[in-house]
Amino acid sequence: MADKLTLTNSNRYWDEAVELIAGGSQTNSKRPQGYAPGAFPIYVERGKGCRVWDVDGNEYIDYILALGPITLGYCYDAVDDAVREQLDKGIIFGLLHPVEVEAARLICETVPCADMVRFLKGGSEVTSAAARIARAYTGREIILNSGYRGWGDTWSAQIEPPSGAGIPECLRAMVKTFPRDDNDALRALLERYKGKVAAVFVDVASATAAPKEVVQGMRDLCDEHGVLLCFDEIVTGFRLAPGGAQEYYGVTPDLACFAKGIANGMPLACVCGKREVMQIAKDLLISVTYGGECLSLAAVVACLNEYKDKPVHEAIWEQGRRLMDGIKALGEKHGVPFWCNGLAPQSQPAFNYEDAALNADVWSLFLQETARRGVLVRRGGLLFVTYMHKSEDVDETLAAMDEALAIVAEAVASGDVKQFLHTADIEESFRRF
Numbered sequence: 001m002a003d004k005l006t007l008t009n010s011n012r013y014w015d016e017a018v019e020l021i022a023g024g025s026q027t028n029s030k031r032p033q034g035y036a037p038g039a040f041p042i043y044v045e046r047g048k049g050c051r052v053w054d055v056d057g058n059e060y061i062d063y064i065l066a067l068g069p070i071t072l073g074y075c076y077d078a079v080d081d082a083v084r085e086q087l088d089k090g091i092i093f094g095l096l097h098p099v100e101v102e103a104a105r106l107i108c109e110t111v112p113c114a115d116m117v118r119f120l121k122g123g124s125e126v127t128s129a130a131a132r133i134a135r136a137y138t139g140r141e142i143i144l145n146s147g148y149r150g151w152g153d154t155w156s157a158q159i160e161p162p163s164g165a166g167i168p169e170c171l172r173a174m175v176k177t178f179p180r181d182d183n184d185a186l187r188a189l190l191e192r193y194k195g196k197v198a199a200v201f202v203d204v205a206s207a208t209a210a211p212k213e214v215v216q217g218m219r220d221l222c223d224e225h226g227v228l229l230c231f232d233e234i235v236t237g238f239r240l241a242p243g244g245a246q247e248y249y250g251v252t253p254d255l256a257c258f259a260k261g262i263a264n265g266m267p268l269a270c271v272c273g274k275r276e277v278m279q280i281a282k283d284l285l286i287s288v289t290y291g292g293e294c295l296s297l298a299a300v301v302a303c304l305n306e307y308k309d310k311p312v313h314e315a316i317w318e319q320g321r322r323l324m325d326g327i328k329a330l331g332e333k334h335g336v337p338f339w340c341n342g343l344a345p346q347s348q349p350a351f352n353y354e355d356a357a358l359n360a361d362v363w364s365l366f367l368q369e370t371a372r373r374g375v376l377v378r379r380g381g382l383l384f385v386t387y388m389h390k391s392e393d394v395d396e397t398l399a400a401m402d403e404a405l406a407i408v409a410e411a412v413a414s415g416d417v418k419q420f421l422h423t424a425d426i427e428e429s430f431r432r433f
């Protein structure tokens with residue numbers, strides 16, 4: 001039986017953080033209230049490969065992976081060497097740097113829809129830029145959207161307060177949401193707002209993956225209605241395939257947004273697309289000081305070369321599949337309704353107890369027991385796999401989950417899961433829709 005985790009330093013930092021940082025964290029999904037508060041690490045000190053060490057010296061195999069950006073592994077030599085080499089030359093300049101051109105060329109060679117790109121810094125920035133490009137190009141205002149696009153006003157106008165407070169009411173009418181895999185609903189919206197829709201925005205694979213015919217159906221509907229199709233590839237990009245979901249599905253959008261996975265954790269994002277559409281961006285006020293920051297661009301170049309030269313995505317799919325299959329088998333072994341949805345490089349484990357309160361407690365127990373055994377996963381979040389997750393790491397993970405699920409089964413059978421918990425009740429930290 002693993003020891004109870006020592007989290008003294010984590011807890012001390014957090015106590016100070018809540019006094020100094022609004023909400024305690026820069027990313028709502030990283031707030032500890034959403035994990036297993038009191039029984040799960042909060043602060044990390046360093047990472048290497050697929051592992052991280054927390055500030056109390058505990059070691060874990062990590063599947064949270066910064067919420068997606070790490071594709072090659074922490075401190076991956078080829079990327080870090082490229083960043084160091086660029087650091088010796090300078091971070092950012094008043095003139096342009098050739099690495100911008102090199103990174104753009106590689107993206108255009110790798111991503112099917114990309115004839116041209118613009119680099120920005122975060123996912124929310126590029127989805128907002130893509131919305132502006134689509135509206136400027138078509139001269140229309142309405143956007144049809146399915147899924148999370150980030151915190152920008154365009155997208156969060158649909159969210160109710162408190163998370164959605166501070167956004168002008170008038171923006172609400174500008175974005176209409178549709179359920180992702182329901183092309184009848186999409187068709188109905190396209191017909192209802194005929195001549196007014198600039199673009200359809202969608203992430204075709206998130207916790208679950210859209211069937212291929214649905215994705216092709218979206219393309220066909222957009223063509224039929226003369227509407228742009230924009231894939232949000234912020235999670236799928238450079239993860240499902242070097243060319244993202246559009247390569248995996250064989251369906252090419254007009255515009256696409258990339259961020260996580262583009263630079264193995266360095267802060268960079270890009271909007272890219274067909275030349276005719278992207279050209280409009282040269283006349284728009286889309287401009288940031290840090291878009292040409294060279295360390296991140298050097299990291300993109302190194303990442304894309306690794307994706308080209310090494311079997312990165314084959315390995316990610318293989319280990320992701322082993323993990324998914326192992327999780328499903330363990331659920332069955334322990335008689336626990338534990339399942340894994342989605343695609344192997346970004347699968348989503350789920351407990352399926354009908355009682356929501358029981359389900360929440362079971363998640364807390366599972367996080368508590370897997371963390372004690374050196375594995376980090378996120379409650380209901382995607383399991384991200386890197387090139388550095390090898391068979392032995394996945395085996396170790398499944399062994400930890402095996403023990404954790406035995407405890408879950410025992411706790412549920414006892415009728416009192418809470419007595420097994422060393423954690424406080426969770427709080428919802430992030431409302432995205």
Ligand SMILES: Cc1ncc(COP(=O)(O)O)c(C=O)c1O
Nearest residue numbers: 122123124148149150203234235
């Ligand atoms: C599909 C998707 N789009 C957009 C975003 C926003 O990206 P960022 O957090 O970098 O602004 C996210 C972030 O999780 C995302 O998952």
